[in-house]
Amino acid sequence: MTPVHIHINSKIYPTAQKPTIANLDLSLEAGEFICLVGASGCGKTTLLNIIAGLDTDYDGEISVGSQHTAPKIGYIFQNPRLLPWRTVRENIELVLDKQQSPELIAPLLEVMQLTEVQHAYPERLSLGMSRRVSIIRAFAVDPDVLLMDEPFVSLDAPTARQVRELLLKLWQQRPHTVLFVTHDLREAIALADRLVFLSAGPMNVICEITVPIARSERNNESTVEAFRQQLLNEYPAIKQLL
Amino acid sequence: MISLKKLLPGLSLLAFLAVWQGLSVYLHSNTLPSPQQVAVVFLQGCQSGQLPYHLGVTLLRLVISFSIAMLLGCAIGIVLGRNKKLDAFFDNWLVIFLNVPALVTIILCYVWFGLVESAAILAVVVNKLPNVIVTIREGTRALDRDLLEMARCYHFSRRKTLVHVIWPQLHPFVMGATRSGLALIWKIILVVELLGRSNGMGYQLHLFFQLFDVANILAYTIAFVAVIQLIELLILKPLDRKSQRWRR
Numbered sequence: 143m144t145p146v147h148i149h150i151n152s153k154i155y156p157t158a159q160k161p162t163i164a165n166l167d168l169s170l171e172a173g174e175f176i177c178l179v180g181a182s183g184c185g186k187t188t189l190l191n192i193i194a195g196l197d198t199d200y201d202g203e204i205s206v207g208s209q210h211t212a213p214k215i216g217y218i219f220q221n222p223r224l225l226p227w228r229t230v231r232e233n234i235e236l237v238l239d240k241q242q243s244p245e246l247i248a249p250l251l252e253v254m255q256l257t258e259v260q261h262a263y264p265e266r267l268s269l270g271m272s273r274r275v276s277i278i279r280a281f282a283v284d285p286d287v288l289l290m291d292e293p294f295v296s297l298d299a300p301t302a303r304q305v306r307e308l309l310l311k312l313w314q315q316r317p318h319t320v321l322f323v324t325h326d327l328r329e330a331i332a333l334a335d336r337l338v339f340l341s342a343g344p345m346n347v348i349c350e351i352t353v354p355i356a357r358s359e360r361n362n363e364s365t366v367e368a369f370r371q372q373l374l375n376e377y378p379a380i381k382q383l384l
Numbered sequence: 385m386i387s388l389k390k391l392l393p394g395l396s397l398l399a400f401l402a403v404w405q406g407l408s409v410y411l412h413s414n415t416l417p418s419p420q421q422v423a424v425v426f427l428q429g430c431q432s433g434q435l436p437y438h439l440g441v442t443l444l445r446l447v448i449s450f451s452i453a454m455l456l457g458c459a460i461g462i463v464l465g466r467n468k469k470l471d472a473f474f475d476n477w478l479v480i481f482l483n484v485p486a487l488v489t490i491i492l493c494y495v496w497f498g499l500v501e502s503a504a505i506l507a508v509v510v511n512k513l514p515n516v517i518v519t520i521r522e523g524t525r526a527l528d529r530d531l532l533e534m535a536r537c538y539h540f541s542r543r544k545t546l547v548h549v550i551w552p553q554l555h556p557f558v559m560g561a562t563r564s565g566l567a568l569i570w571k572i573i574l575v576v577e578l579l580g581r582s583n584g585m586g587y588q589l590h591l592f593f594q595l596f597d598v599a600n601i602l603a604y605t606i607a608f609v610a611v612i613q614l615i616e617l618l619i620l621k622p623l624d625r626k627s628q629r630w631r632r
Contacts (some may be wrong), residue, residue, distance in 0.1 A: 191533075194537045195536070195537070196533050196536060196537060212539065214539075215537055215538075217534070217537045217538075219530070219534070221530060223530050223531060223533075223534040225531065225548060225549065225552070226630055227552040227627075227630045228548065228630075236538075236540070236544070236548055237538040237540075263630040265630065265631065279538075283538060
């Protein structure tokens with residue numbers, strides 16, 4: 143578990159007129175699950191790419207744990223990004239360090255209910271299964287921070303719910319620091335310790351709200367819905383983001 | 385019961401032989417010997433050891449020049465496909481080398497380096513290299529950026545990225561370059577041997593041309609085409625099957 147500090151003065155794309163992100167400060171405590179909620183195109187994926195080291199063209203500083211070694215990032219992309227020519231197991235084994243034993247994969251496959259398809263190629267998997275493989279891959283590296291970019295988008299509701307529950311089960315066993323991007327407020331309330339609402343053009347924090355619902359209550363849809371209504375009433379600006 | 389579809393390749397070959405036989409009987413000329421005459425000449429060539437020797441020499445040149453052209457071409461193609469500045473710098477060079485006639489390259493190599501084996505190999509490599517570079521460069525440009533980002537994010541080493549992310553995507557392009565390369569290189573090698581070597585298929589074909597010995601020309605040609613077909617069946621197709629086994 144690792145704390146994360148994000149300070150971005152400015153991120154401007156070469157062809158853009160104004161910055162996508164400006165003066166953004168955000169801190170995550172070790173083991174904290176934060177959901178970033180913002181409108182489509184506000185720069186959430188850009189922020190995740192900066193933290194993952196995929197986008198280095200910005201002015202600011204990202205600090206993940208100790209600065210002596212490159213941080214280990216587990217990134218669950220919107221598209222699972224599995225290598226189609228490698229089996230499920232091989233896709234996971236490829237991200238492991240030399241020090242890590244491939245034996246650690248078996249329990250992860252079991253939690254995610256993928257043991258039976260571990261030798262299958264990704265083309266033979268459903269989208270929900272592919273997403274679960276990408277979740278295992280991200281957890282397998284024992285990351286300092288887990289980045290999740292709308293990992294349940296384009297899944298039907300029952301599958302999204304199943305994958306979300308499996309993700310939570312895995313996270314409760316291995317509580318890594320998580321930054322989860324979504325624009326589904328119910329999903330965010332069901333998952334997060336803290337909600338961070340983001341404005342667009344340039345992206346900045348509108349408000350941060352700690353979810354007061356106990357984790358054991360999060361499966362209760364009426365409790366989640368009541369809190370969602372409460373948020374929408376107290377913070378009308380949120381409605382524009384959803 | 386064997387289906388008609390499976391019989392068709394054999395039937396087509398028999399039809400080809402029948403047409404050939406018919407034409408040779410009709411023309412009754414040394415310029416078109418019958419399949420039977422060619423088979424006899426082929427067997428005589430094999431028994432004397434001449435045909436296997438010259439075929440072997442040409443095949444050795446093919447293997448050496450093909451390997452150099454493919455290795456260099458893949459390396460340069462990947463670098464140019466990944467580096468826009470280098471690509472912009474060398475693009476004109478590629479266009480020039482693609483359009484220099486094979487015969488000119490061969491003559492220049494022999495003039496500059498003499499009638500030696502290395503000049504012959506160099507001439508073949510220089511002719512094939514630009515094709516490989518262009519094919520692999522296009523493949524590299526089409527690489528899936530999402531997968532490359534995934535590899536970066538998970539700290540894949542350069543070697544791991546090349547072996548597990550880049551190379552499988554380039555495979556269809558490499559196979560394309562291999563097949564077109566084999567077809568192109570063996571034709572160029574014959575010209576190289578005809579102009580400046582004292583052995584190999586090209587040298588022999590030149591000799592048979594001077595003697596107007598069409599039966600031997602056809603026997604050598606059939607032998608070489610058969611070898612290329614064997615390479616396709618025994619090496620390239622199994623490689624293709626193995627690398628494509630992940631597809632539905």
